Amino acid sequence: MRINYFFWVFLVTLGVWAQGVEKDFDAPDSLYREDQFYLNITYNTLQKGPDGLRQNKLSPGLAFGFLRDMPLNKKRTVAVAAGLGYSLAIYNHNLGIIPVNNQSTYQIFDSEVITFSKNKLSLHYVDVPIEFRWRNSTPESHKFWRVYTGFKLSYLFSNQYKSETSQGNFNQNNLEDLNRIHYGVYVTAGWNTWNIYAYYGLNSLFDASAETNANEKVNMNTANFGIMFYIL
Numbered sequence: 626m627r628i629n630y631f632f633w634v635f636l637v638t639l640g641v642w643a644q645g646v647e648k649d650f651d652a653p654d655s656l657y658r659e660d661q662f663y664l665n666i667t668y669n670t671l672q673k674g675p676d677g678l679r680q681n682k683l684s685p686g687l688a689f690g691f692l693r694d695m696p697l698n699k700k701r702t703v704a705v706a707a708g709l710g711y712s713l714a715i716y717n718h719n720l721g722i723i724p725v726n727n728q729s730t731y732q733i734f735d736s737e738v739i740t741f742s743k744n745k746l747s748l749h750y751v752d753v754p755i756e757f758r759w760r761n762s763t764p765e766s767h768k769f770w771r772v773y774t775g776f777k778l779s780y781l782f783s784n785q786y787k788s789e790t791s792q793g794n795f796n797q798n799n800l801e802d803l804n805r806i807h808y809g810v811y812v813t814a815g816w817n818t819w820n821i822y823a824y825y826g827l828n829s830l831f832d833a834s835a836e837t838n839a840n841e842k843v844n845m846n847t848a849n850f851g852i853m854f855y856i857l
Contacts, residue, residue, distance in 0.1 A: 657701065657764055658694040660771075660855035665689065665822060667851030669714050672826075674845035675837050677733040679719045681744075686849055688712035690752060702760055710752040712779065714847070717745050720837075722786050723795055729802055731837045734790070741790040748830075750779040750807065767857065768817045777824070779807040802835040802843075804828060809846075813853045822853040 667686035671678060690710020697703045719734045721744065734741055756775035763769070784803055788795040811824035826846040835843035 657762075658696070659701075659704070659760065659762055659767075660692065660694060660706070660758075660773075660857070662691055662856040663689065663708075663710070664854040664856070665712070665851060667822065667824070667849040669716060669847055669849045671716060671718060671830075671845045672848050675720070675731075675733060675839070675841040675843060677719070677735075678845065680717060681719065682717040684714075684716045684718075686712065686714045686851065688752065690754070692754065692756065694758070702762060704758040704760075706754075706756040706758060706773075708754050710754065712750045712752050714748045714750070714849075715745060716748075716847075717743075719744060720843070721788060721790070721795070722746070722797060722800065724797055729797070729800055729835070731835060731843050733837065733839075739790050739792055741788060743787060743789040745787050747785045747787075748781055748803070749783040750781055753778045754811075770816050771814065771820065771855075773813040775811050775813075777809055777811060781805045781807060802831050804830060804832050815853070818854060820853040820855065822849075822851050824849040 665686070665688040667688075669684040669686045671680060688710055690708050692706040692708030694704055694706050697705065719741070721732045721734050721739070723730050723732065734744065754775050754777045756773045758771065758773045760771040761769050781803060784798070784800055786795070786797045786800060806828075807826060807830070808828060809824055809826040811822065813820045813822045815821055825848050829844045829846055831843040831845070833842070837843060
């Protein structure tokens, strides 16, 4: 009987305590973090490169990942963020990558000699972005202006080249002449959901050994432009 009595007293006490500390889920969170997940859609352009290099069709890019937001001031309007993500970059162009004796040879397709319906390079990366963030956010609203600048380090873990030409079809996977490590700087700015995005690669997509049949270095980097979506 005494055990039952103490049991009921314990339950009543626990219920009163729980009501006293019940959390108000609608209350503003003064220790909030912003923009933990991201989705990025871009148009990719090739910079520099050998003479005669041209892009054709659309060269799209897609990236997504997670960023850990770390505020630096009491208002939480200044922060840094570091994360991990995946990106796919596709380039449609007129640079042929033709296997000869188990090695890749490079040549600009002359439209008067070689016609092609497809000439595409697809690159798959693991990304490590690091951002410095400014925003005028508040605990009460997720709608605010933002300007984020960042540095992105990328590791190329897979690549494919596909070409359909008047002289035959060429398919290669995991080209050896591509740089495995790629890095660049970017900026994102916007209001609420919609943000413009620009990225500039600081090193070449190909290593120093890649040359065309005209003895030109295939030394081209990339500049990407598009939109960025940040999600809590």
